[in-house]
Amino acid sequence: MLLQLFCCLSVTVHNVIADEGTSYCNKFTQDCHNMEPPSDSVTALTVVPYTESQVLPHHRPTRDFHLGGQDIHIQQNWGSLGVAAVVWDAAIVLCEYLELHPEVVRHKQVLELGAGTGLVGIVASYLGKMELGTGTGIVGIVASYLGGHVTVTERREAMPNLSKTVDSNRLVSCPGSITVKELDWTADLSPHPKYDIILGADIIYIEDTFQALLNTLVHTAREDTSVLLSCRIRYDRDLNFLTLLEGHFHVEQIHYDKSRDIKIFSAKKIKTKT
Ligand SMILES: C[S@@+](CC[C@H](N)C(=O)[O-])C[C@H]1O[C@@H](n2cnc3c(N)ncnc32)[C@H](O)[C@@H]1O
Incomplete structure (x- = not known):
């Protein structure tokens, strides 16, 4: 109305x-x-x-989505937190891609970088459990607690808002399937382990952070890790990040959403000769 x-x-x-x-x-x-x-x-x-x-979508106090088979309610706060507290189109496109390819996250250890409101991680946590969780017997119930897990990460300033959004959208049947953790690309990366899947939506946008973001990907990826980066290329300089990435990863565009002008790139670490 x-x-x-x-x-x-x-x-x-x-x-x-x-x-x-x-x-x-x-x-x-x-x-x-x-x-x-x-x-x-x-x-x-x-x-x-x-x-x-x-x-405009970023200025609405709330956004509602139906993704990963669940209703998701996100509170936005552009006024006080800016880019980290609103949902970007790249996140929606990556969620839609994961809905079509749930095997990407199913039963995997997933890391989301620069999660913002955490929409992508929340949807990945639903999809990562969905098939097992639908079992009605004891096997299905036990199995729903095993397997995949999503860690959504952000800079310190964005953590309270991210935690709040993730908490309010946790699966009641599997509340432990998603964890919120501070991970600043420019800080010490040594406490952070490696993951099966790394997701990032609209995180290629500040040239000063390109090297730190690359270091983070190199640190958290194994040779068999899949990195999926969903982005709107706004400036030519954004392409510099992809060039940097190609120094360490095989990079391939795997999806283009024309209506929103969002590309998804897949990256796999270049194998080092032993
Ligand atoms: C354009 S927003 C995208 C947010 C979310 N992924 C989405 O698509 O809705 C970029 C995100 O990168 C995060 N970011 C920027 N610099 C960062 C850094 N050094 N370490 C971790 N996150 C960072 C910001 O806090 C912000 O949430």
Whole structure:
């Protein structure tokens, strides 16, 4: 139902959002800065008419999805946490890909890097258990507690929001199938083990972190680990990360969602000669 409301909103005077929250554009110069909220924005209270459909996805306080056979409710908080507290299209596309290929995560030790709200990890935790968990007998029930596990990770600042979202979407039948852990690509990686599958949605976006992200992938992947990176290539410089990646991994594009302009790349470590 279309809600035509007059409502008090806190609005940015100098800036408008150009598309799904990915760009902030100065409406006078048309200069756009992807993803980072403007630091010098002036906010004011004013009365503006709006319809619910006009509120951009990143600015909605909540998002609801049905993925991995479950309803998922995510609270978003763009205003205070920015990029880490909203669901990006790359995450939705990666979830949809995993729904079509649940064998990728089923019974696997899965790591999600830069999880944000944790949508991908949450869906992977559902899919990783689904087949076994549907058993009605004791074997099915026991089996549902065995096998795969998902570890969703983030920078320290994003941890409280991520933990809250994961906790509120845990499978009642298998609450231990997903764990939240701090993993900053730029910090000491030695406490982190290797995983069967590494997932990342929209994590190729800050050039300064490219080397640290690569180091993280090299550290957490074995030669038989599959890395799946879902991304929107916004700038030519984003391709520099893929070039870096190709120094250590065989990289292949395995999916393209044209409507959302999101690509999924698969990467497997280049075998070292012994
Ligand atoms: C564009 S958001 C994507 C979030 C989520 N994966 C999604 O697609 O909805 C990029 C994420 O990378 C995380 N990130 C950036 N730098 C990081 C770092 N050094 N270590 C760990 N995570 C980082 C951010 O906190 C943010 O959540």
